[in-house]
Amino acid sequence: MPIHPTAIVDKKAEIDPSADIGPYVIIDGPVRVGAGTVVMAHAYLTGWTEIGRDCQIHPGAVVGHDPQDLAFKGQESYCRIGDGTIIREIVTIHRGTKPGSATEIGRRCFLMAASHVAHNCKLDDDVKLANGVLLAGYVHVGAGSFVGGNATVHQFVRIGELVMVSGLAGLTMDLPPYMMAAHRNQCVSINVIGLRRAGFTPEQIKEVRQAYRLLYRSGMPFGKAIDQLANVVSTDAGRRIVEFIRLPSTRGILSGRRARATPQAIEHSSWYRTSLRWE
Structure with a gap:
């Protein structure tokens, strides 16, 4: 041309x-x-x-x-x-x-x-x-x-x-x-x-959703939520979230729209720790 x-x-x-x-x-x-x-x-x-x-x-x-x-x-x-x-x-x-x-x-x-x-x-x-x-x-x-x-x-x-x-x-x-x-x-x-x-399996999507709930809706301190997530993930998608968060960061990890740490949220997070192991 x-x-x-x-x-x-x-x-x-x-x-x-x-x-x-x-x-x-x-x-x-x-x-x-x-x-x-x-x-x-x-x-x-x-x-x-x-x-x-x-x-x-x-x-x-x-x-x-x-x-x-x-x-x-x-x-x-x-x-x-x-x-x-x-x-x-x-x-x-x-x-x-x-x-x-x-x-x-x-x-x-x-x-x-x-x-x-x-x-x-x-x-x-x-x-x-x-x-x-x-x-x-x-x-x-x-x-x-x-x-x-x-x-x-x-x-x-x-x-x-x-x-x-x-x-x-x-x-x-x-x-x-x-x-x-x-x-x-x-x-x-x-x-x-x-x-x-992108072809993610239902199991991978479920784990991503559960990771979101733990990180952003459980009311747990963010650092503690990350450590707990690392202990329970079992798919590549879940492991990738943990890997990303733990890489060096200049700006820090976004932690907006968090649930408040009310007794109900704490109870939810206790249930959630059990549910992650698996439903």
Whole structure:
């Protein structure tokens, strides 16, 4: 497919012959564009950016531009976009801020219009960002997660895999895998629809639901609830939640929307300890 005659392409760029570069596109610097990728009108690709195969980059998108970091001095850093990713209108993705560091977008991701991915973020495969999502620097979003429209995520926050974040939510702390978040730092349920679509077994979904109840609804102190959960999980899904929570965290683990430690909650948690071993 052709490079449109109005496009401006740097001599250092490497464009696969099967890629389609649309009108008024600017490709500045040693950008690499993979086979079958379509770059539409007025998109801007720059820096040490690598675009995979069969991607779509829609009008006005900016990929690989300088990070919004006053400490950045123009050093070589990277932006990598995985195969099959769709980047819609006026999305902005900035490259890494430290020398040799990278912003990484996985395969088959879908970044909807006006979403922003700041420097050094990492999006695993199949992540979806709805319109207007704002990810600050060093955010990590796990595979298969969905972040709703105009949600904002604080720098260094980790979001586990197969998570659902509601529109307009604000996260300043890490959200464990398979959960649903809403409002400001509130874990409100599990992403049961997403788990079913991902092929989780009823036993795995049951354990994720029980983990949510123990962590967020039992009224137990969060640290104690984690230790107890670690002693009773038996599926990969349950073990993954424990693993995520116990990994090093800059922001800490979200523990919003907790039940109060009333006598009824304590009684419930005692019942729950028994029920986990199994129903």
